[in-house]
Amino acid sequence: MSQATTKTLPNSPDQRFLPPVFSGVAKIVAKERYRNFCRLTFRCPEIAAKAQPGQFVNLYLDGLGTETSFERSSLPMAVILPRPFSVAKIVPLKKGVIQSDDPQAFSVLFDIRGTGTNWLAQLTTDVPVRVSGPLGKGFWLPEGTKTAVLVAGGLGIAPFPFLAERLKAQGVETILLLGAKTKDKLPFDPVRAEFPLLRNGKPLSYWGVDEFESIGVRSAIALEEPEDGFFAGTVTQLFEAWLSTQKELDGTAVYGCGPTQMLKVLTQLAQSYGLHCQVSLEERMGCGIGICFGCPIPVKSGGYRLCCTDGPVFDASELAL
């Protein structure tokens, strides 16, 4: 069994460990805002060097050092609680410019929903934000995995750019399937897939995701409201269609992230094909470090696990979703 390092994925859930948590201030070095999404990149070598795919960071909304800070004495509970976000990517920086292979920054990708995400989305570069991480336990790579299928429902794609990079670096063939209700709900702009996934000689989707295609990950997109060139249906239907084209599934592992109902269907599908499946869960969190017991996840063996410290990534077969 190979030894996991911070640059490789562990081979089993037991090899995952909670690294020392950095808690401090990180400056925003890049910001992209498009449609209802925002990507923020923070300069933070402490987190960038240690994070593993599937781990998350807590961003605090107290506006430390910013003109837009909330008045501390009037902070409502909803503002005091940090907001958890998956580490989407590790970004090498040199003098603030992305160019060296030294991991100094990390990015998060989020949907602008409520108080916290609206506040974060109006911050600009150079603004310091209080952050802690890396938190939780991430994905692992079971021995003998030859193909990894990443199945994302909407913003569930957030942890996958980081995971896909690591899988590719470890020589695993990686496929990304992304689903959304409509085209404008896609968290990435679609591009023509270079090597589309085929069924009966025809592409399942002519469209893929640039961020993945550019690192050699074949991708396909499902839209629930049909559009020309896209797979028509849910992402789990797309996954089922892909499964039906496979003669050999030995050594295939499935990684899922998205709404709970989607993960439930994905788990059932993976089980019916005898495939190993890991899912990353989004439970409402308080502390994010195992203290408040606010993020219980029911498991089949009875009782609960904590999403923040036992997960957010779990072996799907253990969960009572």
Ligand SMILES: Cc1cc2nc3c(=O)[nH]c(=O)nc-3n(C[C@H](O)[C@H](O)[C@H](O)COP(=O)(O)OP(=O)(O)OC[C@H]3O[C@@H](n4cnc5c(N)ncnc54)[C@H](O)[C@@H]3O)c2cc1C
């Ligand atoms: C481990 C983990 C990783 C996540 N990664 C991402 C990511 O990469 N991108 C992304 O867009 N979202 C992610 N989420 C969900 C994200 O944390 C919420 O969208 C965000 O906290 C909403 O904050 P808000 O103040 O805008 O919403 P509000 O509704 O105003 O939030 C009120 C409270 O509810 C909590 N909350 C609201 N929605 C969620 C939710 N879906 N999950 C958990 N807590 C929620 C907030 O943290 C806050 O404490 C993740 C959640 C978890 C648990």
Ligand code: FES
């Ligand atoms: S969020 Fe506090 S224990 Fe998990």
